[in-house]
Amino acid sequence: MVSQLNVRRTILIVEDEPINRKMLENIVKDSYDVIFATDGLKTIDVIRENSDVISLILLDLMMPDMDGYEVLEFMHNDKILKQIPVIVCTTERESEVRCFKLGAVDFISKPFSHPMVIRARIDRAIELREGRGLIHATQNDALTGLLTHDFFMEYSHFRDMHYATPGMDAIVFNVNRFHLINELQGRRAGDDVLIKIGDSIKHIARDRGGISGRGGADEFLLYIPSGSDYDELLKEIGRGLEDILNNSRVYLRMGIYRNVNTDISVEHRFDKARVACNSIRGNYNIQSAIYDEDMHDKEALNERLINDMARGIKERQFTVYYQPKYAIQGDRDSLYGAEALVRWEHPELGLLRPDKFVPLFEDNGLIHQLDHYVWDEVSKQVGEWMVNYDLKIPVSVNVSRVDIGAPNLEEEIFTTVQNNWISPGMLNLEITESAYTENSDQIINVVKSLRERGFAIEMDDFGTGYSSLNMITSLPIDILKLDMQFVKNIHEGNKDMKMVELMIDIARSLKVKVVAEGVETKEQYDLLKAAGCDVIQGFYFSMPCVPKEFEKLIEKENGELQREVEEALQ
Template sequence: MKEDRNTILIVEDQKINRTILRYMIQNAYDVLEAENGAEAWSILEEKNEEIIAILLDIVMPVMDGYEFLKKLKGSRWESIPVIAMTGDSDITTEERTLELGAWDFIIKPYKERILMTRLKNAIARSRMGYLKKMQHLAEHDSVTGLYNRMHFFKETEQMLQKHLKEPFVFIRMDIKRFRLINSYWGEEGGNRILCFMADLLRNISSHYPYCTFGRIESDIFGICIPYEKRDCDSMLQFLICQILSYSTSFALEPSFGIYCIEDNSTPAENMFILATMASRKIKNRYQDYIGVYDEKLGQQITQEQEVFNDMRPALENEEFVIYFQPKYNGYTQLPYGAEALIRWNHPKKGLIAPTQFIPVLEKNGFIEKLDYYVWEKVCQYIKKWKDEGLTPAPISVNMSRVDCSNAGLPDKLTYLVKKYDISPGLLQLELTESAYMDNPDFVNSMICELRKRGFRIMMDDFGSGFSSLNTLKDIQVDYLKLDMKFLFSHSNDFKSKRILSSVVSMAKWLRLKVIAEGVETEEQFDFLKRIQCDYIQGYYFSKPMPVSEYEEKIIPLIEKNPEIEDLTQQRSLVYMSEDIYEKIYADELTGLYNRRFLNEWMFLDKMRPGEELRSVAMILMDIRSFKEINDTYGHLAGDEVLVKVASVLKTSVRDSDSVIRYGGDEFLVIFLNCPEKRVYSRIEEICALLAGIAYGENETRHITADFGISYTEDFEKTKNFLNDMINQADERMYRNKKKKGCEKENTVKY
């Protein structure tokens, strides 16, 4: 071939005519021949890329020219120019062929100069149309037909240059949660919404002497119009009303970012960025649709730019310093390691909190470098303590979204612990639930790999997202971190406590440790003790502190405990949670105390210092029809019922009271210094809460229980008969099984 697309297809049933036509054009074009329309169609399917024009006879057997033109119309080869040829000079023939899509018409016998001229003109027009089509595709969005991002910005800048002194406003528009809507209604439904948005902008544009608008990306649109506040406000209200009323079957909510242009020579890309920042002000705010760029936002951008400019030299000069916030064992109240936090010791601005620079670093990806810096610093400290003959406690470090998307993360962390010769278990890794939800499958596989290599993983901010329970089902972590500030930020503390208790019980059932962070008050700590939360972190025990202070105040508490003779072999006794305390005193399934706790009279240690012990109530409780639950729904369902019952009991007692799993489906509740009447009212409250526990198919069945009570008003006289009290409570409970209740006469008094 001499050049691209220079082949002419001759479709003519008479061989002599094909020969004549070939002779006339062969010096300028390559030639393909077909005897009829059907054969021509086959050639098109095989060699359409080469063919730039078709010479088509009208009267032919098999498939004539008319049928060929009909078939060509609407096909992917419609743009190839066709010159119709016939010996019939009737004007109706010419009209019909042109109506069917022929570009030109030639009457036999052929005249070479006329044929070549018309062929050349048709090809030139075709190429011009092709170029225009390509230009249109390059400048317009294929779904909505609006300007695409690049051309919209270009047209906007040209318009503003023509009207330098006139005020304009740049508006960014999108749909809240469009990704969710798109996944639910499918691509076709999503595209209908996009076209609806495009039509709204076309409608708006007709009211202005000049404006530009386009689809920037995904569901994000932009429009730039002359600015007059009242007019702009009414236009936005019109758009909001139209979008809100789009569908009755699902909620479509708009989001607008408004930037009033201060300098018409500003690049359109920058205007879009500022409008985007304005729209983020209303993110996750229900029924709030408009965000406006203002001076405060401008100051924020300036500050972010300053952070961006300073962060690289700050890292090189080690201006970022490590702080440790200790974690405390919930049982012993002794420190158990810490979380590594970062502060920026700026040479001019002083100590900068992470909230002022971490979000900026997350935006530009620099957070990955800072995280690695923190990890290495922590490894260095652990090695230092180890070299000093100490036994380091685990330190947890944070992993950002960027880290969690890096397939090389396990190798990076493994390299660090090997470089500093420390156990991977001493470098615990915290990731947020939201970081996990960005790419669950990828992150979960990476977590599994990290755990294989000996690292321990914490799910940070558990409960602050919307898919926590489903997340637990799939993700392989070792610890849950609950944010107390989130759970207790609402007025309904009762619900918060129920949620916390249920999560702790569920975590124990799944063999996960629980860390409560953000613990600030004694009330919160007392509650966490009562529900047997494993670890506590927060200002109630300790604020974040410099490394030197941590080494001075915290490490000695770990290393110089007088109860420990051999710290290397008996280290777990210091923390007394994972290896000793729970094995001795905690029931594995429910997290309640076990019978050893009762037999060793450990419940007496729960008395407040200086408080005199007077009365003791022993309440034995048995779940009705528990064997039937196990037999009908399986032992897993039975275990779930036990965990739920345990959660109810834990949150129904005071700090000084104790709840013990006595055996199977039997529970023992010990009330200390509780008046007898109050004991009965407490049991009634427990009964009501148990009735709220549903199980079975469609959860239509509810829990009931039988109770037996022993009560003494003089502990000193009866303390040697506590086992007798329990036996009597047991006897009364089984009598109550027949009566289906708990009556006062079935209480034994000592």
């Protein structure tokens, strides 16, 4: 496949004899660009300066200052330079074994004869070298026919080596919520979408002199000369997708790293494009984003947070705040429980809210370590409150999609509560609705096991995902938690209120409690209470607070309970 690039490679001829240099140049100049060196020291400088473009070295052994053996040894000890194939040109047949041990790939005897044979051996050495870089990657994706991720990266690297293109763009495409296509329309429909996108990507690459590939799942890669109209690219890819899905729309998003820096690796260039692409994930109003300095700064910050996380856990820089929950359907509003919210008291960056690091840790597979830390901290705190105040306060903690895939998750959480001498019922486990829809079978099995252990399960952000009613009835849950986006706009008789009432009716039919979050006003409180909502949380009652502040609410609740007991005894 390398030969299909149809590009001129560069050969370094190392020869101090002018006649021999000219003979070798005449043999290869029709198909290769040629650079020269006349002694060993000069050779090292030339190789260092041109290592990214040299495809092969024709090396004389006998030279002034530094001989060919020393050049071979120098290259052999360098991880990058040792990859360049070297054909030794010499009259000394007895030196072959020594040269092979130092990394030479072939020999050409002096005086030079049979030019066609020499050319064939040079061609073959280059072909084998370039093939080695690709041999570990399967060339084409079985579904779309595009280059696979590894082959795409290697191929793009060779393209940069051999094409003098003034500027290139690295582009990453994704499909927003692609998993829902598989869930709602079937895997075949999802495959049809990927195939159609793949065909469009191939045409774009062919028309613009670029390279196309599939990064995996619903990610596509495009490496093309700068100057394309990005909106037109999206339109070109989107044409025909609606017909595939019976007029359902496919939402594409695109991240672009323009006029790439060729001093960084191809993989890193596409990492930057991916950062841009991910910056608009879930935003249906914006379909493309260009990597810029702000993203660079954010990328640098994210890298720092990732590197600092382990130390932060070890030094207990993460603090758990508690958002109070109040039951509102009795004669009075009573403290029902709390939701655990983590903050990072970074020693140099100050107090960081969870939106600054939780999504980052989720994307990088690190969230399980932080979640386990929070589970343990909450379990300890709940145990202390039970002892100090003789009051059971169940606290909700997050269980992320990453946690669901952890081996022995049920045993891990159960051991955590046991070690802190509390019952599983004191730790409510929150799982987002979108997590259920992404991998429903696995999550349902895990959740069933957790409920059997005694844990209560909350479906968080209910109403923001795409669960079918049939699916909801089969989910093992104890509490539905209404997303704050529904609550913030409710007014008497408006559409948002009707939607909230509908979701509360669904919860009643499932015989599960309803928690509304983000309640801030008296009007919201009154409407939710009238609609039959069981529990609310939000600034109407209290902001998230540290344990000492939350304990004041516990003491107040105990005082109310004591007063009720005394009144009952009178």
